[in-house]
Every structure is written in structure tokens, then in C-alpha cells.
Amino acid sequence: xxxxxxxxxxxxxxxxxxxDILQQAGFEIVGEAETGVQAVEKYKQLRPDLVTMDxxxxxxxxxxxxxxxxxxxxxxxxxxxxxxxxxxxxxEAIQAGAKDFVVKPFxxxxxxxAVQRVLG
Amino acid sequence: xxxxxxxxxxxxxxxxxxSAINHALLDLERGDGARGTDAIGAxxxxxxxxxGMSATMGYAPVAALAHELETLLDMMRRGTxxxxxxxxxxxxxxxxxxEHAIEGAVxxxxxxxxxxxxxARLKAEGKAGGDQRSSVAIQMPVDTGEWSAPAPxxxxxxxxxxxxEGTPLKGVRAFLVVQAARKLGEVAAVSPPLDExxxxxxxxxxxxxxxxxxxxxxVTTALRNAGDVAEVRIGEDADVATPAHTMExxxxxxxxxxxxxxxxxxxxxxxxxxxxxxxxxxxTLMNLIGELVITRxxxxxLAATSEDPALVETVAQASRLVADLQDEIMTSxxxxxxxxxxxxxxxxxxxxxxxxxxxxxxxxxxDVELDRSMLEEVxxxxxxLLRNAVDHGLETPQERTSKGKPATGRLLLSxxxxxxxxxxxxxxxxxxxxxxxxxxxxxxxxxxxxxxxxLSDEELVRLIARAGFSTAERVTDLSGRGVGVDAVYSRVRxxxxxxxIRSVKDEGTTVTxxxxxxxxxxxxxLARIGGETYALAMTHVRETVEFRPALLRTVQGREVLMLxxxxxxxxxxxxxxxxxxxPPRGLEQAIIVELSERRAALVVDAxxxxxxxxxxxxxxxxxxxxxxxxxxxxxDGAPALIIDVSSIL
Numbered sequence: 193x194x195x196x197x198x199x200x201x202x203x204x205x206x207x208x209x210x211x212d213i214l215q216q217a218g219f220e221i222v223g224e225a226e227t228g229v230q231a232v233e234k235y236k237q238l239r240p241d242l243v244t245m246d247x248x249x250x251x252x253x254x255x256x257x258x259x260x261x262x263x264x265x266x267x268x269x270x271x272x273x274x275x276x277x278x279x280x281x282x283x284e285a286i287q288a289g290a291k292d293f294v295v296k297p298f299x300x301x302x303x304x305x306a307v308q309r310v311l312g
Numbered sequence: 313x314x315x316x317x318x319x320x321x322x323x324x325x326x327x328x329x330x331s332a333i334n335h336a337l338l339d340l341e342r343g344d345g346a347r348g349t350d351a352i353g354a355x356x357x358x359x360x361x362x363x364g365m366s367a368t369m370g371y372a373p374v375a376a377l378a379h380e381l382e383t384l385l386d387m388m389r390r391g392t393x394x395x396x397x398x399x400x401x402x403x404x405x406x407x408x409x410x411e412h413a414i415e416g417a418v419x420x421x422x423x424x425x426x427x428x429x430x431x432a433r434l435k436a437e438g439k440a441g442g443d444q445r446s447s448v449a450i451q452m453p454v455d456t457g458e459w460s461a462p463a464p465x466x467x468x469x470x471x472x473x474x475x476x477e478g479t480p481l482k483g484v485r486a487f488l489v490v491q492a493a494r495k496l497g498e499v500a501a502v503s504p505p506l507d508e509x510x511x512x513x514x515x516x517x518x519x520x521x522x523x524x525x526x527x528x529x530x531v532t533t534a535l536r537n538a539g540d541v542a543e544v545r546i547g548e549d550a551d552v553a554t555p556a557h558t559m560e561x562x563x564x565x566x567x568x569x570x571x572x573x574x575x576x577x578x579x580x581x582x583x584x585x586x587x588x589x590x591x592x593x594x595x596t597l598m599n600l601i602g603e604l605v606i607t608r609x610x611x612x613x614l615a616a617t618s619e620d621p622a623l624v625e626t627v628a629q630a631s632r633l634v635a636d637l638q639d640e641i642m643t644s645x646x647x648x649x650x651x652x653x654x655x656x657x658x659x660x661x662x663x664x665x666x667x668x669x670x671x672x673x674x675x676x677x678x679d680v681e682l683d684r685s686m687l688e689e690v691x692x693x694x695x696x697l698l699r700n701a702v703d704h705g706l707e708t709p710q711e712r713t714s715k716g717k718p719a720t721g722r723l724l725l726s727x728x729x730x731x732x733x734x735x736x737x738x739x740x741x742x743x744x745x746x747x748x749x750x751x752x753x754x755x756x757x758x759x760x761x762x763x764x765x766x767l768s769d770e771e772l773v774r775l776i777a778r779a780g781f782s783t784a785e786r787v788t789d790l791s792g793r794g795v796g797v798d799a800v801y802s803r804v805r806x807x808x809x810x811x812x813i814r815s816v817k818d819e820g821t822t823v824t825x826x827x828x829x830x831x832x833x834x835x836x837x838l839a840r841i842g843g844e845t846y847a848l849a850m851t852h853v854r855e856t857v858e859f860r861p862a863l864l865r866t867v868q869g870r871e872v873l874m875l876x877x878x879x880x881x882x883x884x885x886x887x888x889x890x891x892x893x894x895p896p897r898g899l900e901q902a903i904i905v906e907l908s909e910r911r912a913a914l915v916v917d918a919x920x921x922x923x924x925x926x927x928x929x930x931x932x933x934x935x936x937x938x939x940x941x942x943x944x945x946x947x948d949g950a951p952a953l954i955i956d957v958s959s960i961l
Contacts, residue, residue, distance in 0.1 A: 202357075205321045205365045248360045274481065275364050277379070282484045283510050286491065292539060293488075295480035297368040302480075309539050 195311060196222040198238055200231040200254065201246035201273065206296075210244050210273065213300045214307070228252025232260040235268065242310060243270045245290065247281050255285045262289030269310045273298075320590075322365050323418045329358035330411045334658040337403055340395055341661075348395065355403070356385040362410065371417035373427050374410065380434035381406050387438070402437065404662075406430055459545070460515045464501035468521030471531065472545040475516045479540040483512040490520065492538040496531055497524025516542070594645055594684070601634075601641050602926035606945055608634045609923050613948065642683070642829070649727045649736075650678035652691045656698060656725060663702040670709050670720040671702060677727035682734050683829055689807055690736065690827060693800040697738040697823050698725065705742035705821050715818060717741070733809075734829060739822040745815040750775055770910070773801075773813045800825075805958050806941060808834065808849060808927070810907060834927055836944075838920035838952065839903065841885050842893040845952040846916070847925050847944055852905050852957035859900040859915055873902060873913040880904065880913040883960050888939060910961040927954060 197219045201207045204226075211221050223238045225231040229251045235243060243261065247254040254272065261268045272285045272293040282293050291310040294303050333355050340351035363378035384402070387393040395403075409430050416423040463470055471493065479485050486509045493499050500521040504514045524531065532544045608631055615627035653675050664671040682690075706712075706721035713719050724739040747767050754760045754767075754775050767775070776798070800823075801811050809827040828834070828851070836847040837856070857863070857875060864882075865874045873880045882902075886895075896917040903914045925944040941956035 203325055203361045203365055205318070205325045206368070208321055209318065209368060248357055250357060275360065275367070276480070277382075279481055279483050279510060279512065282481060283487050286484070286488060293481065293484060296364040297370070306539065309537060312537065
């Protein structure tokens with residue numbers, strides 16, 4: 193059975209791109225969220241194997257969302273999607289419970305490597 | 313999904329963000345305190361999103377500009393830069409250039425050098441503001457490809473880790489490796505210290521002391537699994553540490569970190585079940601349904617001659633289905649007016665600033681919907697009216713104060729829906745149209761009798777709607793010369809709409825545009841002159857009567873039609889279209905057409921009946937005196953011209 197993924201990003205563009213990369217690699221995209229609040233709600237509802245999480249989102253940022261999700265499910269596997277210049281934030285996200293990170297612009301191979309590490 | 317589709321998504325979404333940036337900038341300029349902070353946060357988020365998307369698309373100039381803009385915004389969020397006039401101007405200009413760079417990148421045309429200039433300028437601003445993100449010169453060890461991190465003192469297994477060259481956010485990666493080590497046991501010391509590691513202040517290698525009961529192989533595997541690890545070396549090696557070579561350099565990516573973005577107050581986002589459809593698909597659907605409507609017309613006329621009741625019934629049913637389908641497709645093409653109105657606050661602000669005027673601009677009815685192509689067409693006329701209002705309508709603050717008005721002028725743009733039309737109103741509380749001057753100009757040009765002393769609103773509209781009629785004293789780059797209300801008027805008429813102007817001296821001017829909901833399919837009355845068929849939109853047809861000689865009167869030497877107690881001027885379509893064939897045998901027909909308060913009897917050879925027609929616009933209907941508003945193909949495949957009723961009234 194393929195792994196299920198919840199994609200959280202406020203940009204449709206980014207959700208589409210990440211979704212395409214993962215789908216082509218055989219993952220099943222079970223949900224998308226455009227705010228941190230939605231991400232937490234959808235996590236609870238869908239219990240996906242993997243979450244990709246943008247850092248900068250309206251309505252609760254990605255870090256707080258990771259914190260909430262990990263509080264709900266300590267085993268949650270969250271992959272942070274960050275941009276250059278967000279060192280401190282990514283560290284904070286990892287301390288909040290995220291397992292790994294990828295840096296925009298995304299290269300499919302890097303995304304998939306990170307995903308494997310998170311799931312492995 | 314191919315790259316073209318990504319580009320389209322990128323464009324759509326970036327445009328939304330640019331629009332959001334402009335709105336937040338206006339808020340920032342007006343607001344203070346908490347509202348200002350919210351605005352900076354919102355701008356930051358949008359710029360950040362654009363940066364991420366453009367970097368992914370490989371649009372380097374966009375990403376670079378967004379990056380530097382983000383730096384400036386970050387300083388504003390931290391409070392190390394204030395939103396003074398210089399910064400505001402910088403932000404507004406940057407927003408414009410960002411938009412330009414985005415459009416250019418997607419179209420694949422080279423961006424204007426201004427984008428690069430602005431990027432450099434923002435970068436300089438960042439330095440001037442003591443930004444820590446992109447411009448701090450740091451003593452950095454040069455990567456010699458050797459083990460450069462000194463071994464930390466103390467007990468425990470010495471573990472050296474080298475990351476892959478070019479690891480993104482290597483500081484964070486190092487942190488992850490240390491985290492992985494912590495899962496194996498106790499990490500006694502890290503070199504360089506953890507906070508320096510996190511800030512990227514290290515070469516590609518670092519070292520730590522680990523107390524663990526795991527085997528060396530297990531440690532190596534676990535650390536490698538943290539990702540981007542090139543090599544793990546375990547055990548004492550006093551000979552490794554070499555003196556670090558240093559050099560000074562600065563890197564934009566050496567961000568010290570960005571303050572967390574304050575999350576907006578939680579709002580409930582309504583979940584809609586929707587899919588995104590390519591706009592071209594909608595246009596194609598609309599064209600297809602247009603063809604189908606024409607075919608239905610032909611089918612109906614064929615069925616009318618048939619005596620097979622089953623065929624007649626089936627055709628009637630198909631007709632109804634086509635009508636339903638048409639409704640659905642029309643509805644799917646409706647978009648809220650804010651999609652175009654959204655850019656107006658910025659436009660009004662720029663216009664007001666360049667003219668040193670104070671304007672409070674309000675937009676109402678943003679959610680009113682209009683056919684997409686209609687909305688696109690009507691954008692320019694509205695821009696024109698808004699500019700006119702700021703330029704000619706609203707007075708300077710001094711002038712207003714001396715008249716006893718508030719220094720700040722009001723400008724309202726509103727959209728309202730009634731029955732089958734949308735009314736768009738531009739209302740200002742400025743000086744009003746100078747009737748005296750319009751009248752004087754009209755007398756000079758011989759457009760009205762020399763003795764005429766007053767102008768009604770109706771007459772006013774008709775005069776200023778004439779091509780080239782302008783009373784502007786100065787030529788400004790806002791309103792130009794000679795393209796005034798007439799341009800708006802002919803445009804709106806070409807769309808099948810009407811223009812109405814109310815103006816009171818020193819109280820203000822209100823221009824109302826009434827537009828049909830769609831411009832594609834119009835219920836029309838078909839009439840004939842000789843062998844030619846002409847169409848008139850039913851919205852302008854009041855009734856039809858037989859043109860009996862008994863109804864004819866002569867008033868002041870002119871032929872008029874006397875209908876009940878009403879005197880109607882007579883317009884002969886034969887004369888208008890310069891048809892010189894034989895006069896019709898039998899009785900002619902009169903179509904009573906009306907538009908606002910004006911009416912006339914349009915005389916035609918014969919009436920054919922009502923039909924839905926698909927309007928094909930002419931490319932340019934610029935001349936206000938053009939008789940025809942478009943053309944159509946009839947059910948039998950013959951073409952027909954569509955008469956623009958406002959041109960004959």
C-alpha cells in the first residue's frame with residue numbers, strides 16, 4: 193500500500209509541485225491545507241503517513257502547526273519545506289518535532305530523499 | 313503537469329499576491345500601530361511566497377528582487393526600519409517592479425534594467441539598516457576539503473562528520489546530525505559550538521564527543537541517515553586539525569534567521585468544492601454554446617415547417633436543454649468584480665499623489681458578478697472615469713477648504729446588480745462638470761443653438777459623449793486630451809451598455825455605467841430591409857406597431873409618429889443603411905426603441921421575429937457614430953448586422 197501524504201502550503205503552485213513529485217513517486221496525496229489551522233485539523237482527520245509543511249502560512253504558521261500535530265501524535269512524520277534564509281526557523285521546527293527539511297527551489301530527487309529519511 | 317501549466321499557476325498566484333501586497337501597502341500607508349504591523353506581516357508573507365515560487369520556476373530576477381524586498385520587510389518587522397516616506401516609496405515601486413518582473417519572466421521577455429537597479433538598491437538599504445541577514449561579513453574558515461574543525465575537549469568517542477559540498481541550510485543539517493547522535497547516547501561536546509553550527513559558521517565538517525554503547529558501524533549508519541552526510545570518521549586523530557585559513561566574505565544566504573511570522577487571527581475558511589478550469593476552456597465552451605444556439609435557431613425553423621408532431625416535440629425539448637446549458641455556462645463564466653476592482657485603490661492613490669490631492673476612495677459591491685470578458689472590457693473605461701474624477705472632478709485641498717468642503721475628497725466606486733444588468737457607479741464630491749463651459753464649447757462648435765442657455769443632464773451626456781469633445785484646459789498625463797467621456801461612452805455602448813451622468817456644480821459628479829451581464833448572447837428582434845436582415849437587442853425594444861399613414865403627423869416640418877399621446881421622431885432604417893432598392897409592397901413596420909428617456913420609431917420593411925443571437929464584436933468600434941454594434945450569424949447561416957440603438961437616438 194502506498195504511503196499517504198498531507199501537503200500544507202499556502203501557495204497552490206507549491207502544493208501542485210510537491211504533489212506532482214510525490215504522486216509520480218507513488219505516494220497518495222490524501223489532503224491539502226493552506227493554513228496552519230487547516231493542517232492541524234486535516235492531520236487529525238486524515239492521519240497521513242507523511243506531512244509536508246510550509247513554514248510561512250497565514251492562520252498559524254507551519255512551526256506552530258508542527259507543535260500541535262506532534263502534541264496530538266508524537267509519532268507524526270513531518271517534513272518541513274523551507275526557503276533559503278530560514279535557518280533559525282527550520283531549527284525551531286525540528287525542535288518542535290519535524291523530522292527533516294527540504295529547501296526551495298525543490299529538486300525532486302532531494303524531496304524524495306528527504307521523504308525516504310522521514311519515513312525510514 | 314508540464315512546465316507551461318506550472319507557469320500559468322505561478323502567474324495566477326503571483327498576481328494575487330502582488331494585488332495583496334498593494335492592498336497591504338495602502339493599509340500600511342494609512343494605518344498605524346497594530347494595523348501597520350499586520351500589513352507588514354501580510355506583505356512579508358506574500359513576498360516570501362513569490363520568492364519561493366519564482367526560485368522554483370528558475371525566475372532569478374524575480375527571486376532576487378523578492379529576496380531583497382523580504383530583507384527590508386524583515387527589518388521593518390523587527391522594528392529596525394520604520395515605514396517612513398522613503399521606505400514607502402521604495403516598497404510601492406518595488407511592488408510594481410515585482411509585478412513587471414513576474415509578467416516578463418512568464419512571457420520569457422527580458423526584464424527592465426530597473427528591476428536589477430531596484431534589487432541592488434534594496435540590498436544597499438538592507439546594509440544601511442544594519443541587516444543581519446544578508447550582508448554581515450563573517451570570519452569564515454575556507455573550505456580546504458580537509459578536516460578543519462578542532463576536536464572538542466573531554467571524554468567520549470570523537471566523531472567527525474563532513475557534510476556534502478553545497479548542502480542547503482548546512483547549519484540545520486548539522487543540527488539534525490547532532491540530534492541523530494543524541495538518540496544514540498549523550499553528546500558531551502560539539503565543535504564548533506552548536507549555536508555557531510546552526511548559524512552556518514563552520515566549514516563542511518564538525519566534530520562531537522559521544523558517550524554511547526552502540527557500535528561504530530551503528531553510529532556511522534545513524535548519522536549518515538540524517539542526510540547530506542559525505543563522511544563519518546570515528547576515533548582520535550590528533551593530526552587532523554589544521555589551522556583554519558580565513559577570509560572575509562558575505563553571502564545573502566547566510567541568514568541569521570527570520571523572526572517568526574505572526575499568525576493572523578484565526579478565521580474560518582469556507583471549504584468549497586471546486587476545480588480550476590483553464591479560462592480558454594470556458595471561452596471555447598461559450599463559443600460552442602453560441603454555435604449550438606445558432607443551430608437551435610435553424611432547427612426550430614425547420615421543425616416549424618414539419619408536420620411530424622414527434623419531431624416538433626423533440627426539437628422543443630432539445631431547445632429547452634440548450635437554454636439550460638446556456639444558463640449554466642453563462643453562470644460559470646461569472647466572476648466577481650473585485651478581480652478587476654482590486655487594483656483601483658492603488659491607482660487612485662498614485663493619481664491623487666501625483667496631483668497633490670487628498671482622496672478617500674471607497675469600493676462597494678465587490679462581490680457583484682459579471683461575465684468575465686465583459687469585466688475585462690469594462691476595466692479601461694472605469695480606470696478612465698476614476699482618473700477623470702481625481703484629475704478634473706476633485707479639487708485641491710486648498711480649493712476645497714475655501715469652498716467650505718472637507719479637505720479630503722470622496723470617491724466611490726460601486727457595483728450593483730439589478731435584473732439583467734449590472735450598474736457600475738463612479739461618484740465624486742468634487743466641483744461637478746462645468747455646464748457653462750460645456751455649453752460655451754457646444755455653442756462655439758455649433759452643436760447647440762446660439763441662444764441656448766441651459767443644459768439638461770440628458771443633453772450634457774450627449775454633448776460630452778461626442779468624440780473629441782473635451783473642456784479640459786490643461787493636458788495632464790492622467791487624462792490626456794480628447795479622450796474623455798466619449799471614449800468611455802463608445803466603449804460601453806459597444807458592450808451593449810449605457811452611460812448616465814448626473815452632475816451638480818460644487819457637489820460632484822456621478823457616472824453610471826449599465827452593462828448587460830454578458831456580451832455574448834443577446835435576445836434580439838430581427839427585421840428586414842430589402843433582402844437584408846438586421847438585429848436589435850430586445851432590451852431596447854419597447855413595442856412594434858404597423859406603420860399606418862394614419863399615425864403620421866408633421867411637426868415643425870418633420871415627420872413624426874403619433875402613438876397614443878406620444879410624439880415619436882421617425883427614423884427610417886432604409887435611409888440609414890442607404891438601401892436604394894424598390895420600396896416595399898404593403899405596410900411597413902415601426903419598432904419603438906428606447907434608451908433611458910429617449911425614444912424613436914424605427915421604420916423597417918418587415919419584422920422576422922425574436923431570436924437569441926450570438927454577438928460577434930467588431931474589432932474596433934471607436935467612432936461614436938457607428939450605426940452597428942456587431943454582427944451575427946443567423947439560424948439559416950446568413951449574416952446579419954446588429955444595430956446599435958443608442959446611435960440612432
